[in-house]
Amino acid sequence: MSRFFAPLVIFLGLILSSGATHMCLSSDLCVPRENCREEEAFFDFRSTIECSDAEVCCEKSNVIGMISPPQHPLDRLLGTSNPNGLDGSTQVHDDQSKPNQFPWVMALFVKDSYLGGGSLITPGLVLTAAHILVELSPNDIMVRAGEWDLSSSENLSPPMDRQVIKILNHEAFNYSSAANNLALLFLDSPFELGANIQTIRLPIPDKTFDRRICTVAGWGMRSSADVDVQPIQQKVDLPVVESPKCQRQLRLTRLGSNYQLPASLMCAGGEEGRDVCFLFGGSALFCSQDGDPNRYEQAGIVSFGVGCGQPNVPTTFTHVSKFREWINPHLKQVLSVPGNTLPAMT
Structure with missing residues (x-):
């Protein structure tokens, strides 16, 4: 067996030195380059590994505190949508998701009233x-997974509820500016993963999504004229707007000419009639991975908007890739709970 792999290892070494996207042996760890250090003890593990230019493979012998590969048989579904939904007989409008199309979308409730959205990043942790x-x-706060129609209890795959036992806000969160606007919700027990409930991939640190077309899915009001939350899960595709352009556009609104877009925010939208409106707060902005239109990673978290569906007025989102170093240590806290697994990085 070792003779068989020898030429492959040499070939892979040549690819690694070229700086191009490369494949790694399944016994290696594909992680962000800055994480391949002996003092680092938290890694993503994939049995089939493809490294980007921003990643590198670490030999097992160089890794201290390596975490065993996830054993859950549904880990392969992580970040994978159900493009046709789980109930092909249900008719939906263009602005609605199909039933359980995006299985990482969470609904948050306070005393049976819808509060906002979230995303499942490991079975016992919501972002x-x-x-x-x-x-x-x-x-x-109660978190519901596998939901699609808030007004009906007749779902093909019944949703599951979990109680929040701990809220962890980012310590530098600023309500006025929306800087560092993210939080983690620790659940009383992990969700059971399946086709209708799955986790979303997280991006590598500092990854950008400028000019990509990404998606938000959740429940809310699609216009300022709405008075009730839309019961069917909504979705909207939005172009990601470069930060300098977004700041210029937002300065033309009531925010004023001196408005400074926090570095922790990114922007998307600004198309008339197609934007994220009220009560979508906390929902994920997710983008398809290169080469796979049905597999996604989370780019942002709905933060705030000025107006709703106005041309050239983007919505702001917390830039998730800027917070990997903050998220990772807290993920460790839930890994000891049966049913929790590591979220994969692209």
């Missing part, structure tokens, strides 16, 4: 926005 949690305690 959301800090601004929707102000003045709330963990006991106030």
Whole structure:
């Protein structure tokens, strides 16, 4: 067996030195380059590994505290959508998701009232926005996975509920500017993964998504004229706007000519009639991975907008890739709970 792999190892070494996207042996760890250090103890592991230019493979012998590969048989579905939904007989409009099309989308409730959105990043941990949690305690919040129609209990795959036991807001969150607007919700028990409930991939640190067309899915009001939350899960595709352009556009709004877009925010949208409106706060902005239109990673978290669906007025999102170093240590806290697995990085 070792003779068979020898030429392959040499070939892979040549690819590694070329700087191009490369494949790694399944016994290696494909991680961000800055994480391939002996002092680093938290890694992503994939049995089939493809490294980007920003990643490198670490030999097992150089890794201290290596975490065993996830054993859950559904890990292969991580970040994978159900493009046709799980109920092909259900008719939907263009602005609606198909049933369980995006299985990482979470619905947050306070006393049976819809609060906002979130994303499942490991079975016992939800990523959301800090601004929707102000003045709330963990006991106030229930998280629902596998939901699609808030008005119906007749779902093909019944949703599951979990109680929040801990809220962790980013310590530098600023409500006025929306800087560092993210929070983690620790659940009383992990969700059971399946076709209708799955985790979303997280991006490598500092990855950008400029000019990509990405998607937001959740529940909310699609215009300022709406008075009730739309019960069917909504979706909208939005172009990601470069930060300098977004700041220029937002300075033309009531925010004023001196507005400074925080470095922790990114922008998307600004197309008339197609934008994220009220009560989508905390929902994920997710983008398809290169070469696979049905597999996604989370780029942002809905933060705030000025107006709704106005041309040249983008919505702001917390830039998730800027917070990998903040998220990773807290992920360790839930890995000891049966059913939790590592979120993969692209």
